[in-house]
Amino acid sequence: MADRTFPIEGTLDLTPAHVHEHTWLEVLHEWVTTVDHKKLGIMYVLYGFFFLLVGGAEALAIRVQLAEPNNHFLSPEVYNRFFTMHGTTMVFLVGMTIIFGFANYLVPLMIGARDMAFPRLNAFSFWMTAFGGLMLYYSFLGGSGLYGVGNAPDVGWFAYAPLTARAFSPGNATDYWALALIVTGVGTVGTAINVIATALSMRCKGMTLMRMPLFVWLSVVTSGLTLVTITPLTAAQIMLVIDRYLGGHFFDTQAGGSAVIWMHFFWIFGHPEVYVLVLPAFAIANEIIPVFSRKAIFGYPAMVAASVGIAFVSLGVWAHHMFTIGMTSVSNAFFVLSTMLVGIPTGIKIFNWVATMWGGKIRFATPMLFLTAFVFQFLLAGLTGIMLAVAPWDWQLHNSYFVIAHFHYVLVGAILFAIFGGLYYWFPKATGRMLNETLGKWNFWLFFIGFHVTFDTMHFVGMLGMPRSIYTYEADRGWGHLNLIVSIGAFIQGISVLIFTTNLLWSAFRGKVAGNDPWDAWTLEWAAASPPPVYNFPTEPSVSSRRPLWDLKHPEDPDWKYE
Amino acid sequence: MSEEKKSGSHVETIHLPAPTAWPIVMAFGLMLVFAGLVTNIGISVLGAILALFGAVGWFRQVLPHEAHEDVPVVVERVVIETARRQVERIVVDEHHREHFPLETYPILSGIKGGIAGGIAMIPPALLYGYLSHHSIWWPVNLLGGAGLANWHHPSTADIAHFYWGGLAVACAIQAVVSLLVGLLYGAMLPLLPRHPIILGGIIAPVLWTGMIHATLNLINPVLDSNIAWGWFLVSQVTFGLVAGWVVSRQEKIQTAQSMPFILRMGIEGSGLTQEQDDEDHKA
Numbered sequence: 044m045a046d047r048t049f050p051i052e053g054t055l056d057l058t059p060a061h062v063h064e065h066t067w068l069e070v071l072h073e074w075v076t077t078v079d080h081k082k083l084g085i086m087y088v089l090y091g092f093f094f095l096l097v098g099g100a101e102a103l104a105i106r107v108q109l110a111e112p113n114n115h116f117l118s119p120e121v122y123n124r125f126f127t128m129h130g131t132t133m134v135f136l137v138g139m140t141i142i143f144g145f146a147n148y149l150v151p152l153m154i155g156a157r158d159m160a161f162p163r164l165n166a167f168s169f170w171m172t173a174f175g176g177l178m179l180y181y182s183f184l185g186g187s188g189l190y191g192v193g194n195a196p197d198v199g200w201f202a203y204a205p206l207t208a209r210a211f212s213p214g215n216a217t218d219y220w221a222l223a224l225i226v227t228g229v230g231t232v233g234t235a236i237n238v239i240a241t242a243l244s245m246r247c248k249g250m251t252l253m254r255m256p257l258f259v260w261l262s263v264v265t266s267g268l269t270l271v272t273i274t275p276l277t278a279a280q281i282m283l284v285i286d287r288y289l290g291g292h293f294f295d296t297q298a299g300g301s302a303v304i305w306m307h308f309f310w311i312f313g314h315p316e317v318y319v320l321v322l323p324a325f326a327i328a329n330e331i332i333p334v335f336s337r338k339a340i341f342g343y344p345a346m347v348a349a350s351v352g353i354a355f356v357s358l359g360v361w362a363h364h365m366f367t368i369g370m371t372s373v374s375n376a377f378f379v380l381s382t383m384l385v386g387i388p389t390g391i392k393i394f395n396w397v398a399t400m401w402g403g404k405i406r407f408a409t410p411m412l413f414l415t416a417f418v419f420q421f422l423l424a425g426l427t428g429i430m431l432a433v434a435p436w437d438w439q440l441h442n443s444y445f446v447i448a449h450f451h452y453v454l455v456g457a458i459l460f461a462i463f464g465g466l467y468y469w470f471p472k473a474t475g476r477m478l479n480e481t482l483g484k485w486n487f488w489l490f491f492i493g494f495h496v497t498f499d500t501m502h503f504v505g506m507l508g509m510p511r512s513i514y515t516y517e518a519d520r521g522w523g524h525l526n527l528i529v530s531i532g533a534f535i536q537g538i539s540v541l542i543f544t545t546n547l548l549w550s551a552f553r554g555k556v557a558g559n560d561p562w563d564a565w566t567l568e569w570a571a572a573s574p575p576p577v578y579n580f581p582t583e584p585s586v587s588s589r590r591p592l593w594d595l596k597h598p599e600d601p602d603w604k605y606e
Numbered sequence: 607m608s609e610e611k612k613s614g615s616h617v618e619t620i621h622l623p624a625p626t627a628w629p630i631v632m633a634f635g636l637m638l639v640f641a642g643l644v645t646n647i648g649i650s651v652l653g654a655i656l657a658l659f660g661a662v663g664w665f666r667q668v669l670p671h672e673a674h675e676d677v678p679v680v681v682e683r684v685v686i687e688t689a690r691r692q693v694e695r696i697v698v699d700e701h702h703r704e705h706f707p708l709e710t711y712p713i714l715s716g717i718k719g720g721i722a723g724g725i726a727m728i729p730p731a732l733l734y735g736y737l738s739h740h741s742i743w744w745p746v747n748l749l750g751g752a753g754l755a756n757w758h759h760p761s762t763a764d765i766a767h768f769y770w771g772g773l774a775v776a777c778a779i780q781a782v783v784s785l786l787v788g789l790l791y792g793a794m795l796p797l798l799p800r801h802p803i804i805l806g807g808i809i810a811p812v813l814w815t816g817m818i819h820a821t822l823n824l825i826n827p828v829l830d831s832n833i834a835w836g837w838f839l840v841s842q843v844t845f846g847l848v849a850g851w852v853v854s855r856q857e858k859i860q861t862a863q864s865m866p867f868i869l870r871m872g873i874e875g876s877g878l879t880q881e882q883d884d885e886d887h888k889a
Contacts, residue, residue, distance in 0.1 A: 076625040170633035215644040596688040
């Protein structure tokens with residue numbers, strides 16, 4: 044073990060200001076041709092945030108439609124397109140892009156590298172993802188294409204067979220869905236390879252695997268899981284395209300194919316995909332909670348093991364989405380037990396976050412507010428997940444709004460809350476300016492209230508029997524008042540997101556100057572300037588513990604003595 | 607990415623990968639290849655050409671030598687410091703392990719408590735049936751109705767009538783559930799730090815009754831409509847008080863937490879406890 048921590052030989056970019064002055068065309072060219080991981084990371088996040096607004100607008104339209112019985116705010120066809128595009132957008136164009144944006148921006152900085160391992164592949168991956176999203180949304184204009192009728196995809200985000208067969212989905216809307224996701228999938232795989240290669244081969248001196256920030260560890264695990272899970276999805280989509288274009292029968296039951304095979308292919312991607320999205324949320328929590336609790340993370344090795352354990356177990360749980368198709372008792376029992384097994388490593392994480400906060404000097408700045416809510420809400424999401432893992436319970440509530448409420452508790456209550464927290468935390472690093480704390484508090488509390496008004500109530504709507512994806516309902520079902528409450532909550536969340544957008548735009552130009560280390564944090568990115576120069580660090584850092592900046596700030600009590 | 611032209615302890619320029627448009631050209635081309643499948647084959651051909659150009663351009667960026675740009679560096683030493691100089695250690699109470707129960711009730715006490723509580727709750731249930739419906743079999747049939755044949759949409763008179771099957775099923779359910787809840791009490795009471803009778807005998811039955819009241823309508827609406835919740839609560843509290851009282855009167859036994867660590871780890875060895883030493887000495 045080293046007897047002292049690293050010296051960072053100065054990291055302020057003092058390049059004369061006039062060097063950075065460009066016309067807007069030069070700026071545009073600079074961003075389009077960039078291979079810098081930071082610019083690409085920012086583009087990923089902005090791209091994802093743009094589609095968050097788009098997908099959010101679709102959700103609000105859906106909620107207006109469902110706010111009262113027998114409503115016709117949207118036509119049935121547009122309603123189907125909106126819920127399909129909302130789900131597809133939020134998973135593939137918002138969740139995936141923002142988490143890979145964070146990984147792109149932060150992994151090299153956190154390990155003391157100057158860029159990703161494959162900078163050009165990094166740019167290519169981003170643009171594949173971006174063009175895939177544009178292609179998907181072009182379907183609103185070009186969905187009818189040359190051959191038939193139709194518009195944007197309307198088969199649900201899981202696109203079950205045989206609905207996707209040409210006989211039931213004429214036109215090209217479903218083709219746009221499959222092809223666009225193949226394109227984004229190429230980009231996703233490229234980024235995953237890049238993250239793994241970067242973390243494994245470009246760490247600075249002294250940064251052993253067990254000294255890597257947990258954010259980097261979880262980015263590696265997420266990327267590994269991505270590589271495994273995108274593959275069956277892409278394979279299934281290619282089979283679907285073959286069915287639709289070349290007369291294949293993979294999913295055509297009447298011709299010897301199997302619709303259930305599609306479900307297996309989709310969910311062996313789809314369930315680990317939840318962990319692909321939520322592990323980065325864990326990664327953000329692992330960085331923010333210790334800094335704002337003023338304590339080192341509790342149980343670092345257990346957190347690493349739990350992350351790897353979650354990834355491993357998550358690959359064996361997919362058919363809990365399929366309890367109602369009539370599997371054998373052995374299959375049901377296996378997937379019930381394997382699903383419950385996930386509760387062990389996730390429970391370890393929750394205990395460790397609480398243990399990190401326990402006895403700490405907690406500062407409830409906006410990032411910490413979001414992450415505190417994240418812990419609480421992810422716990423609740425996990426509990427309803429355990430309920431749905433019980434096959435008989437699932438038989439009653441499958442495809443009901445209870446399931447919708449459960450997975451929105453994960454995707455919004457855990458992932459989106461963590462993403463907001465991460466944006467507040469690292470925005471100063473990326474722009475050099477702080478996001479406004481007052482607006483941040485408004486953002487948090489409105490989003491928190493809106494979230495619970497919407498999704499807590501949605502559980503009850505589901506228990507009262509409301510199925511997912513229905514266009515409207517009769518007044519005598521007794522769902523009207525609860526649906527109205529759900530919709531009101533959705534609009535409160537919408538207002539909150541608008542406040543965040545305002546904060547983002549205002550603070551980027553007028554926000555308080557942040558300095559290099561506004562949160563008094565401990566990982567390497569806070570040793571770089573804000574925003575960091577293109578080369579990140581003029582000289583390679585050298586570290587001796589998991590919290591190199593703590594060691595510098597507290598030379599009398601460095602971490603390496605205890606690790 | 608390498609460093610050049612050292613000046614003192616710092617470098618003056620750093621090699622970084624040169625910006626390039628070829629990745630975006632190739633990505634756009636590949637997207638068009640797929641987009642052509644749903645628009646026009648010409649789009650796919652154009653996309654393939656763009657992708658090919660993009661790939662060639664990309665290769666020329668890295669072969670035979672990687673294109674790079676020299677980024678000038680001007681640096682000064684950054685002072686990394688904190689205003690929070692003081693480090694406090696969290697003081698851990700040396701008795702903190704006592705939060706784990708060092709003593710607990712034996713399993714047999716839970717069984718006894720369950721039996722006693724199960725018997726004690728019968729009188730209020732029967733009293734309710736007699737006062738409300740002039741039949742002591744009303745609560746019996748409510749509990750054991752599932753064991754009766756043709757027990758669909760029973761009338762009030764049906765529920766008040768005597769059935770051997772209903773009595774047998776009700777007795778079985780009462781016995782099994784009472785034993786299980788008694789065991790739960792035996793395990794739970796040592797964890798309740800103060801006032802175990804109040805917590806286990808009153809608060810827990812009230813919460814339990816509230817949970818059943820909130821959910822029974824979803825699980826079994828017919829049963830829900832026939833239950834008098836006030837009387838139900840009385841019988842639950844009776845069970846709780848009696849079972850808790852019986853369990854708490856039993857003699858406690860030591861848990862594994864009171865043993866030395868090496869014994870808890872399952873490692874055998876003589877002379878590890880005073881008691882064992884004494885026993886060995888007597889032998």
